Amino acid sequence: MEDIRHTIRTRCLEKEQPFCSSACPFHLDVREFVSRIGRGSFNSAWRLYSNAVGFPAAVALLCPAPCEAVCPRKETDGSIALNLLERSILARASSLLPPNYNMPSKKGRFAVVGAGLSGLGCALRLANRKYGVTIFEREGSWGGALRNHPERDAIFADFERQFMHEKYDLRLNSPVDSLEELLGDFDGVYVATGKGGNLFGLPSTPPNSLPAATSLPGVFLGGEAAGAAPMEALAQGLQAANLLEGWFKTGNMKSAPLIPPTKMKLDPSALLPAPAVFPAAGKVYSKEEAKAEAERCVQCRCDACIRHCGFLSYFEKFPKRIDEEVEVTITPGTLDGNGTVATRLISTCNECGLCKEVCPVDIDVGEYLRGSHRIMREKGAMPWVWHEFWLRDMAFSNSDRAALVLLPPGGKKSDFLFFPGCQLGASDPCYVLESYRALLK
Structure with missing residues (x-):
């Protein structure tokens, strides 16, 4: 019983990220994103996207779409065109202006060294939270390596748009010579000096462990300066704001936690044919085309047990939810000790073993429920109505009254x-x- 419970809690893949979200540097909730587009909620989808990436228009133009490379539809009828959907919602949303919240300023002043993607991402998040932010840039404009990008004007316009309601100090032509001097004036520093930039003697760290705390208290390092690609650099800048805030509030120097790759296992029966949608006119989808493309998404989830088992499908509950309800039922925490949340559920499974057969990690819900049923019987907590009729029927059927010679x-x-x-x-x-x-x- 305990072994199965441990397996459900540690190995069940229901809550694993879908392949696209796992591959995304920003870990965008792609399932919710395409779901909103499928419902025609373009403004809501834009807000979700903007909150995740910081600079939505810039990212839609620059992102190489690693999500599309891992889409299960890639080998059948074409990946979900997520980058095209991103650009389409930017074209179809009623407004691209960021919200303007009337919040008081907070204590805490932070310095960001470098005004490229990573530095600006960190500065934006801190400014959104109403901290004092000063950006030091040695060149005459922000943008870093994007100053020479063909889409420079659109990208820079997005920078200005996202910062339009925020207070920040951008100091151009202001190279930094010493981090120690900055720490005398600021509560924390984020070093994002770009590819080949000055690391101020800080050791470069592997890109997958960034943004990272350094040996200098209050100083964090990330972005292309430490080897990250542009989109990863921006994602690290957004994360760095959390690390700086944590340092300011608690004094703890922590690097960003590593997010392991997804262990998702998709049931092949979910991949029903659905041809890709292409824009009939222009470079982006119409609203109807965007909805049609979004509806091709199978909402990747490890749900083979729900798909194949009539019992689990009827109750619409995954093993982890069943475990939670069974735990409350067999070990009630109520004052009167009368937990009945999963009594019917425990008594309904016919223990056919199909769930284990289709589960990629061999979770046997039936065996778990059988053990739970026994515990309730031993405690005298299983209501007689769930079993008395069948016991009497079996006794009658095995008696002389049900026999004929x-x-x-x-x-x-x-x-x-x-x-x-x-x-x-x-x-x-x-x-x-x-x-x-x-x-x-």
Whole structure:
């Protein structure tokens, strides 16, 4: 019982990220994103996207879409065109202006060294939270390596749009010579000096462990300066704001936690044919085209047990939810000790073993529920209504009152025994009678 419970809690893949979200540097909730587009909620989808990436228009132009490379539809009828959906919602949303919240300024002043994607991402998040932010840039404009990008104007316009309601100090042509001097004036520093930039003697760390706390208290490092690609650099800048805030509030120097790759296992039966949608006119989808493309998404989730098991499908509950409800039922925490949340559920499974057969990690919900049923029986907590009728029916069916021994007409003994079994008579008594008459002939 405990082994199965541990397996459910530690190995069940229901809550694993879908492949696209796992591959996304920002870990965008793609399932919710495409779901909103599928409902025609373009403004809501834009807000979700903007909150995740910081600079939505810039990211839609720059992102190489690693999500599309891992989409399960790639090998069948084409990946979900997520980058095209991103650009389409930017074109179809009623407004691209960021919200303007009337919040008081907070204590805490932070310095960001470098005004490229990573530095600006960190500065934006801190400014959104109403901290004092000063950005130091050695060149004459922000943007870092994007100053020479073909889409520079659109990207820079997005920078200005996202910062339009925020207070920040951008100091151009202001190289930084010493981090120690900055720490004398600021509560924390984020170093994002770009590819080949000055690391101020800080050791470069592997990109997958960024943004990272450094040996200098209050100083964090991230972005292309430490080897990250542009989109990863921006994502690290957004994360760095959390680390700086944590340092300011608690004094703890922590690097960003590593998010392991998804362990998702998709049931192949989910991939029903759905041809890709292409824009009929222009470079982005119309609203109807965007909805149609979003609806191709199968909402990747490890749900083989729900798909194949009638019991789990009827209750619409995954193993982890079942475990939670069973735990409350067999170990009630209520004052009167009367937990009945999952009593019916525990008594309904017929323990056929199908859930284990289709589960990629061999979770046997039936065995778990059988053990739970036994615990409740031992405690005297299982209501008699769930079992008494069937026990009485079995006792009756095994008694002399349910037995019939019939000799041939006029006979005193038989050479053969006709035993039709219970199922034949239960199906239709006529089958038994007619078979018996045929044998008599």
